[in-house]
Amino acid sequence: MTDERHEPENSAPEMPLDPWVVALARDATDVDTDDIPREMMWARIQQRRRSAHTPSASPAGTPPLLHVASGRTTAVHRNWTLRAVGMAALLIGGIGVGRFLLPTAGPSKYQLAVALSAARADSISALGLGPEALAAMPRSDDPAHVAMDEHLAKTVALLTTVRNEDPALGPGADVSGWARDLLGTTRLLIDEPQLRDERTQRLLQDLELVLVQIVQAREAAPATQRAPRETMRETNLLPRVRAVVTASRRGDDPTLGGGL
Amino acid sequence: MRNEAATDGAIEPEPRMTSAADAELIARVQAGDPAGEREFYDRHVDRVYRLIYRMSGRTDLAQEWTQDTFIRAFDRIGQFRGDSALSSWMHSIAVSVTLNGLRTHKRREAFTAPLDDARGAGRWPNDSEPDLKVRMRAAIDALPTGTRTVFVMHDVEGYTHEEIGEQLGVAVGTSKSQLSRAREKLRVALAPFSRRELA
Numbered sequence: 001m002t003d004e005r006h007e008p009e010n011s012a013p014e015m016p017l018d019p020w021v022v023a024l025a026r027d028a029t030d031v032d033t034d035d036i037p038r039e040m041m042w043a044r045i046q047q048r049r050r051s052a053h054t055p056s057a058s059p060a061g062t063p064p065l066l067h068v069a070s071g072r073t074t075a076v077h078r079n080w081t082l083r084a085v086g087m088a089a090l091l092i093g094g095i096g097v098g099r100f101l102l103p104t105a106g107p108s109k110y111q112l113a114v115a116l117s118a119a120r121a122d123s124i125s126a127l128g129l130g131p132e133a134l135a136a137m138p139r140s141d142d143p144a145h146v147a148m149d150e151h152l153a154k155t156v157a158l159l160t161t162v163r164n165e166d167p168a169l170g171p172g173a174d175v176s177g178w179a180r181d182l183l184g185t186t187r188l189l190i191d192e193p194q195l196r197d198e199r200t201q202r203l204l205q206d207l208e209l210v211l212v213q214i215v216q217a218r219e220a221a222p223a224t225q226r227a228p229r230e231t232m233r234e235t236n237l238l239p240r241v242r243a244v245v246t247a248s249r250r251g252d253d254p255t256l257g258g259g260l
Numbered sequence: 261m262r263n264e265a266a267t268d269g270a271i272e273p274e275p276r277m278t279s280a281a282d283a284e285l286i287a288r289v290q291a292g293d294p295a296g297e298r299e300f301y302d303r304h305v306d307r308v309y310r311l312i313y314r315m316s317g318r319t320d321l322a323q324e325w326t327q328d329t330f331i332r333a334f335d336r337i338g339q340f341r342g343d344s345a346l347s348s349w350m351h352s353i354a355v356s357v358t359l360n361g362l363r364t365h366k367r368r369e370a371f372t373a374p375l376d377d378a379r380g381a382g383r384w385p386n387d388s389e390p391d392l393k394v395r396m397r398a399a400i401d402a403l404p405t406g407t408r409t410v411f412v413m414h415d416v417e418g419y420t421h422e423e424i425g426e427q428l429g430v431a432v433g434t435s436k437s438q439l440s441r442a443r444e445k446l447r448v449a450l451a452p453f454s455r456r457e458l459a
Contacts, residue, residue, distance in 0.1 A: 017415065017443050021396075021450065026416050028396040029314040036309050037323060042301055045327050049334065174394050184320035 040150050043143035130236060131243035133199060144194035148204075149248035151185050152241050155207060158182060159238045162214060162228050179214035186211060203244070206235040282346040289337050301330060304347065308354045314412045315358045317401050325361050329354045355413075355427055362405055392450070399449035403442055410435050411442035 017025075158178050165175070189195055190204045213228040232238055285303070288296025308329050313322035333353055340349055400408060409428070413419040414435070419427070421435040428435070 015440070015443065017446065021446065022415050024393065024396050025400060025411075025446070028393045029317075029400060029412065029416065031310055031313050031319075031322075033306065035319075036306055038302075038305055041305070041309075041323055041327050041330075042298070045301070045330050045334075048327065048331055052331075174391070177394070177397070181319045184318060185323075188320060 035154070037147070037150050040143065040147040043146055047143050131239040135243040135247045137197075137199060137244075137247070140194075142194055144189070144192045147185075148189050148192075148195060148200070149245065151182070151189060152207075153245045153248075155182055155186075155211075156238070156241055156245055158214075159210070159232060159241060162210075163232060163238060165229075176215055176217070179211045183208065183211040183215065203237075203240055206231070206237050207241065210235075210237055279345070283342065286337060286340060286342070286346065289334070297334065300333075304350045305330070307347065308350060311351065311354050311417065312358050314416055315355075315409055316362065317408065321361065325354075325357050328357045328361075332357060359409070359427060362409065395449065396446070399446050402449075403445060407438050407442045407445070410438040411446075414439050415443075 016022075158175065161175060186204060186208045190201070190208060195201065195204065210228050210231050213224070213231055217225045217228055285296060285300055289300050305326065309322055309326045312325045312329070313319065316322055316325065329350070333350060336353075340346070400411070403411065406428075410424055413424050413427070414421065421432045421439075424430075424435045425432045
């Protein structure tokens with residue numbers, strides 16, 4: 001069934017693992033009860049069952065979540081390709097503009113990095129992508145938004161851990177695996193058509209970038225290890241994620257101004 | 261049905277037949293009662309999710325295939341005859357969905373480059389000693405898919421080799437050799453820790 005061919009029946013003698021090793025394996029592969037996204041999965045199950053019972057359902061009318069759940073569809077590939085081409089064009093354009101504008105004997109690389117960092121943070125606020133704008137966005141109860149809210153709540157703990165770590169050490173092994181787990185869901189959310197507004201897309205893409213950097217930072221050069229913290233600072237990521245999480249929790253509680 | 265001895269009794273033995281409470285719940289689900297469906301989901305979701313997560317090793321796949329399991333269960337609840345426990349029936353659907361998913365979802369193809377970097381998890385930096393649980397998790401993640409599946413099904417979930425062979429469509433000897441390989445790799449992965457800690 002798998003990626004390797006099975007050997008002929010040689011009935012290798014079984015040497016059981018020690019009970020504590022088996023118990024450790026069970027524990028290591030277990031999931032915290034709090035980490036099971038019951039509501040999100042239930043919402044998606046309901047939506048998929050509803051859509052399956054809609055007689056007029058056509059490929060064009062298939063709910064977006066079904067696309068995600070059924071794997072990598074052509075549409076998703078096309079979106080990724082278009083996004084990759086767009087990002088590459090933007091990058092090339094940015095490099096070209098930068099080379100044209102920056103004098104040869106100008107400020108040091110460090111000064112440029114600080115300036116670019118500040119400019120990027122400013123541009124996020126200027127474009128209306130900052131925490132206040134995210135907190136003020138209307139809340140939605142559709143499964144994609146519920147899934148995103150649950151997911152962002154989980155990322156807060158990771159981002160806080162990374163922010164507070166000693167920058168000289170870089171992310172540890174457990175943080176790297178943690179980021180890897182969250183990265184998959186982040187990419188699924190990025191592909192959700194219901195999350196295509198610019199603020200949400202920028203937030204998820206910034207989060208994806210930081211998660212990739214955390215994964216890559218392990219056993220990498222010091223500069224690469226510092227990258228997640230720098231990107232978090234530049235993109236003001238943690239306050240933005242917190243703003244969405246806080247707003248969604250307010251929405252759950254009518255006494256705090258939302259929910260209905 | 262399960263190999264309780266192999267699991268050291270950690271997995272609760274399941275009733276062989278449908279209980280009266282299950283029968284009543286099934287009747288509600290078959291009648292299309294939304295509250296019954298939700299109760300059915302609440303009763304089984306944790307166990308199903310944990311099983312799939314153990315077998316797949318990934319949260320996104322666990323989420324996706326847990327949904328598939330319940331959709332299939334709701335579709336086929338009318339075919340449930342009650343000659344096994346409801347939890348066993350759900351368990352078998354979850355295993356089937358997961359194995360089908362693993363067949364078509366080659367893990368190495370699903371991981372992008374950065375994730376591949378992270379999957380080199382067996383290599384630990386010399387200057388840091390990770391927690392033993394993290395090391396075990398990394399060692400299990402580093403197993404080839406088939407080896408991991410047999411290990412989880414036999415040593416963690418308590419299936420017998422005959423049941424595994426039937427589910428995977430392989431010979432009993434193949435299941436045994438895969439399990440032997442998995443155990444050996446885990447022993448190797450944990451050996452440095454064992455020497456240092458147990459000395």
